[in-house]
Amino acid sequence: MKNGKSITLSFLTGILLFFLVTPTASAQIDNVSRILQASQGDANILVREYLKPFGSGFGAGINTGWTNTAQPHKKFGFDITITTGLAVVPGSDKSFDVTQIGLQQLELESGPSITQTINGSDESPSNNATTLAAYExxxxxxxxxxxxxxPSGTGFGYVPAPKIKVGLGLFKDTEIMVRYVPEISIEDYGTFKQTGFGAKHGINQWLPGGKLLPVDISIMAGFTNLNVTSDFRITDQDVITDPNNTENPYAGQSTTWDGQKVEINTDAFTFSALVGKTLPIISVYGGVGLETSTMSIKTPGTYPTIVPNPAFETDPQNEDPLLVDTIEQPIDVELEGGNSFHALAGFRLKLSVFHISASYTLSNYSTLNAGFGFTFR
Known part of the structure; x- marks a missing residue:
């Protein structure tokens, strides 16, 4: 069998990440008890398809929330804003056909070929589940x-993305923006870290008669990096489904499986041209722009796997056709975001120094963003 190793991790990555950011995914942790296996190539394909809407939705979500007005802050004006983007997953990305994604080792054993992505239906897999199998x-x-x-999906057709932003006005109608969350540990789940930087620049000053225009015109760009790391543990006992026919040289060697984790890194970039009007209490704005995002998922560590037992074919006394083996970093995939061009509109309601804001971005993964904070100048 080419690449004759099979892995014990295919969807745990998505389950863990989604669990970190939304409670609705907690039921997905139950899937860990039924470890999914595939050849390394097939496992990466399945991870990519299962998590595709999460990668696109999360990238779309963190590309929002950079601004709540078209006008940059005045010199030394600043704001602190906490927002959450909620991307809407298109219906076409809530399921996929396992027979159409290029699987090499796995084949459809029983059930429908159409199965759910992580944002698809949460109907129990035991009800006419899609079953995949590998033969040798x-x-x-x-x-x-x-x-x-x-596995089923979460039944939650949205992807949340929280952010914290600080904006500071400088000279020449220019505002710089920073996103920063130091590495924090979420007990029993892992670590979370976010960094980002952006800028907004008013261009009325560069247009003939621009200062006489009744609206503010600006351009804005922002880059965000988010990293999530979560430890977990899959042992040889989790992958053995036929103990009477499986040789296990790792029995009792628990330290073999130390160091397992999932590392998820997201980079997102957005650029927009904005036009709007700022009044003493309310500001409104709209714009168009471009955005990109990439989510990488890796699983460092040593993992148990089931492979054909070479000794079974050469030793007549060996009665075990299967063997527990190991594999290093079985998952290494990149998910490209589903958005490119976008249009957006939003408002900010300012009450003294306190403000609330909301915006809507129209794209392949449309996103609602809402937040609150404090604004000066």
């Missing part, structure tokens, strides 16, 4: 290495 020919016989049911 050993001593002329077709032996099943393993099978598993595809």
């Amino acid at each position: 020919t050993i001593n002329g016989q077709r032996v099943k290495l393993f099978q598993f049911d595809m």
